[in-house]
Amino acid sequence: MNTPSPVVNAGMVADGLHHGHVHMVLKAAALGELVVGVLTDEAVESYKRKPIMSFEERSFVVANLKGVSRVVPQPTLDYVPNILTYRPRYLVHGDDWNRPGSPQFETRRRALEALAAVGGELVETGYTPGISTTDYYKRIVERFGK
Amino acid sequence: MNTPSPVVNAGMVADGLHHGHVHMVLKAAALGELVVGVLTDEAVESYKRKPIMSFEERSFVVANLKGVSRVVPQPTLDYVPNILTYRPRYLVHGDDWNRPGSPQFETRRRALEALAAVGGELVETGYTPGISTTDYYKRIVERFGK
Numbered sequence: 001m002n003t004p005s006p007v008v009n010a011g012m013v014a015d016g017l018h019h020g021h022v023h024m025v026l027k028a029a030a031l032g033e034l035v036v037g038v039l040t041d042e043a044v045e046s047y048k049r050k051p052i053m054s055f056e057e058r059s060f061v062v063a064n065l066k067g068v069s070r071v072v073p074q075p076t077l078d079y080v081p082n083i084l085t086y087r088p089r090y091l092v093h094g095d096d097w098n099r100p101g102s103p104q105f106e107t108r109r110r111a112l113e114a115l116a117a118v119g120g121e122l123v124e125t126g127y128t129p130g131i132s133t134t135d136y137y138k139r140i141v142e143r144f145g146k
Numbered sequence: 147m148n149t150p151s152p153v154v155n156a157g158m159v160a161d162g163l164h165h166g167h168v169h170m171v172l173k174a175a176a177l178g179e180l181v182v183g184v185l186t187d188e189a190v191e192s193y194k195r196k197p198i199m200s201f202e203e204r205s206f207v208v209a210n211l212k213g214v215s216r217v218v219p220q221p222t223l224d225y226v227p228n229i230l231t232y233r234p235r236y237l238v239h240g241d242d243w244n245r246p247g248s249p250q251f252e253t254r255r256r257a258l259e260a261l262a263a264v265g266g267e268l269v270e271t272g273y274t275p276g277i278s279t280t281d282y283y284k285r286i287v288e289r290f291g292k
Binding site for chain 2: 016017018019022025026052053057060061064065066067136137139140141
């Protein structure tokens with residue numbers, strides 16, 4: 001009898017995909033069937049800015065990464081609604097939110113509570129050194145924005 | 147007996163991956179085993195500019211797209227060396243180079259000659275409307291470059 005793969009959840013904006021996203025997807029996919037919550041345009045705007053690429057464009061790219069089983073909308077920056085819906089065995093997130101004072105510290109606390117309720121656990125990964133979407137945009141602006 | 151899949155070749159810079167690249171990869175992969183030639187940093191600089199992402203970073207992202215069997219370096223803007231090495235049944239390229247006056251019109255003519263020598267053919271695809279790397283960078287510069 002085959003044991004079904006555990007469901008793994010991760011959330012991402014993926015507005016300007018780079019190798020850091022791909023590293024995270026590969027780590028998450030190694031744990032099971034990866035369901036990526038792509039933040040909706042409204043979710044991104046709620047805390048950041050209007051995305052460069054639309055939700056449909058961003059979802060299409062993420063859905064075509066090796067290791068991604070499924071893309072679903074993540075309608076808020078908060079992970080709780082998708083945790084309660086998809087009941088993941090693992091939530092994978094960068095470890096940068098685990099600092100008191102981080103704007104996402106409270107989001108992390110809420111995610112841990114929701115994970116406990118569904119029997120899941122949080123897996124935190126280091127960020128890929130030397131790259132973030134902000135760095136990436138900075139490189140482009142420095143090169144082309146003059 | 148299984149017939150081996152035909153080899154399909156496409157070249158790309160993939161510096162700032164977007165949904166247009168993914169559409170092209172899916173079209174190419176539908177024809178056979180897709181070997182993507184990622185242009186080396188030197189190849190890009192020879193006609194364009196220094197890429198934002200390194201060859202290794204760009205190759206890693208492309209290698210992790212669904213439908214890509216293999217990534218190889220494309221050391222020149224010219225397709226001839228990789229055509230003679232990988233002997234593809236199909237070379238897939240955007241149809242934008244098929245205009246007299248296009249800077250790549252001569253590159254296309256040379257690719258056609260090399261394809262004829264290895265028994266391959268050129269498959270030209272339309273570009274995804276509304277997106278190119280140039281448009282993408284423009285959107286970022288307009289949003290963040292002020």
